[in-house]
Amino acid sequence: MTERHLRSTPTDGYATPTSHIQAATEQILRSHLPSASEANQGPVLQKNIHLQYLLRNLVQGFPERYTSQDASQPWLIFWTLQGFSVLGVGLDDQTKKRAIETLLALQHPEGGFGGGPGQAAHLLPTYAAVCALAIVGRPGEGGGWEVIDRQKMYKFFMSLKQQDGSFLVMHHGEVDMRGIYCLITVATMLNMLTPELLAGVPEFIASCQTYEGGFGNASFPGWVFEEDDPERDGSSTDSFNPSSPRPPLGEAHGGYTFCATATWVLLQPYLRLYYPSSAPAINRSALLRWLTQMQGIPAEIGGFRGRTNKLVDGCYSWWVGGCVVLAETLLGIGLGGDRRPEERGKGEEHAGEDGWDDVDDSLFDRRALQEYILYAGQHPAGGLRDKPPKPSDSYHTLYCLSGLSAAQHRVIPHDARRAEVLASWRGDIAKEKKCAGLAAPSGDGEILENLRREIFLDTLSWSEEEGTVKYVGGSGNRVNATHPLFNLTVTHSEAIMAYFYGQTLPVRKPHHAASTPPTGK
């Protein structure tokens, strides 16, 4: 890190509140960079104090100020459990059992999960609870998975469906892109997808992309702007016109952009099979540009911001940094097929500060992002944070660690893995194992069977690209790879999906074992 890289964001001699706070932030960030003499050692991920932080939250609990998270208890649990997973630490059986019991107590009698005991079902805690159960649960009695009531959950999901393809986050709730991601992810993992559930979702997502290229929170249903239409008869019990304009609501934002993009990737099999022609589209190049635009300059240590002209924040390491590979995948960039064999394996030996050799096709600065997390994201007392001098918290601890993971590991869809999974696919069992009693009006014909298979294959073909790991500060800073769509390890993603689709997955060959630590660790 040399001085010439640290030019401040120019203010053009025209200061405004935004440029003031930007300059102040850059000054603080600069002070967290190592001096020239320290720089040689490289940053250290303080795994022990972060593990202690996670353990304290898990075992002792959260202080009173977390009362604001009372309606997000499955999130507190997911953030903590997944933090352990990313740091490569497994939990003992007793802790897993307690976690399963705690989570199942949040399942609502009418389907879905609530944010706490006795709270109403809501899409966001439903996702967090299912992902947490993916980490601690297992097949069989007491394992938690078999008592997830998918039939009621499906009814709950369908009861939230809106005419424009979106979903409310809860009864009497609002439409929110995060809720769409949570619902589609859970329905994917638990073998609950039907054309009825997915109807209109692609159109809704496409309508939320803004002129900047990222995605906003939701879009206005078209009828909002037709109130003065003389053709209408005044009764607003309406026929929804899907072709009327649906402008995005809210500016392009990192969290919503991740949710929209990940859902869009998950929807690819549905788009392939159910839209033989004229499928809805998003502007993928604009998305990629917006994502890369969000990475901060060296004076911001290469962290990511969540909106144009806002400050960098450690959590966007995952929501935006982790989203770049999804956009690349949609564009077909660097999917590994064209890499020459002689280039493979080159990266691993160049983990230090020098000799950094970019052999991968990742389109963001993986080294800079790692530096932000390691230099600015770690709180000296444990846990990770938005930026200095803020305290650490449960949310930022996970999303900084996941972002670090996304910057260290390049996990992409692999044709070879896809072929292996396909060879072992048992469509008859997957059909039998679908959400019980889920009688789709359109029936369960061949096309739905194909959808089920394609979703399973698409989702579980993601593997780490060989020879592309990068560890700023050395391999002692290694964290586990995560599945870019779920933020679970590939191992956990495979286990829960194999269970709910009734499949036995072929053992991963060593060259794409995405979540196994390197030998010698």
Added chain:
Amino acid sequence: MNPIAPIFYTEEYKDATDYFRGIVKSGETSSRVLELTEHIIRMNPAHYSAWQYRYKTLLALHSPLDEELRLMDALAIQFLKTYQVWHHRRLLLTALNSVPAAEAELAFIRRAVAVDTKNYYTPGRTDKELLEADVRNNSAWHHRFFVVFQSGVRKGDEDRELVLRRELAFTKEKIALAPNNPSAWNYLRGILEYTKTPFSTITTFVEPYASTSRSSTAEQEIVIDLENPYLRKEGGASTMKAVEIWRSLANVHDTVRKKYWEHRIKDALSSIQK
């Protein structure tokens, strides 16, 4: 059961939420429920179940919803950034379905926004005022795009050519004021794409910002594809000019995005080979 990751609530909060669980179980809807849910919301406005149950109770009791709105005014100011606060108001207004209530709401939002100009869920001041206060306010730029292009045609704005010229002039003026402002450049690109206006129409404006020979490197950082007019012209020579600028971004001026700019170069070169 011995739950993991518990939160250490105050006794007051614990008592109130225990009581609330009991009420949800029994299905009670009474004025007592309104008191209780207000109490919980004041301690934790993110308690979505309390909001949801409060709304159901208001409807069940046929409570006057305009009074509920006034009660919620103070809460909205206090918890300006809490989603539930605003969603509750929206539900009430939808149920009321009255013009005076909607007018009162607009007046209220103006007061509320005066408290915090950057909260993008609550637009009230005009985007022009907000951009005069801070030309880097991206929420205001986004809102402007919505108002001008995506929410129907306003009175006086029927001539869309005129609207486009006005927006181009407005944006160029703001860019000249502070060129290192990605919000303004994104807006410029946005309106050109939305109106399907060829990028070449602004070449003369953009060119000075895209020059690799500029002595100040500052503006280079935001000189990206739109701001790079050469790409949009026909022919290989202009593509090579674009590539030259991208190289300077990748290697000198915007090294964080090195891989992205190299991707753009590769993309452009492969498309001229086709």
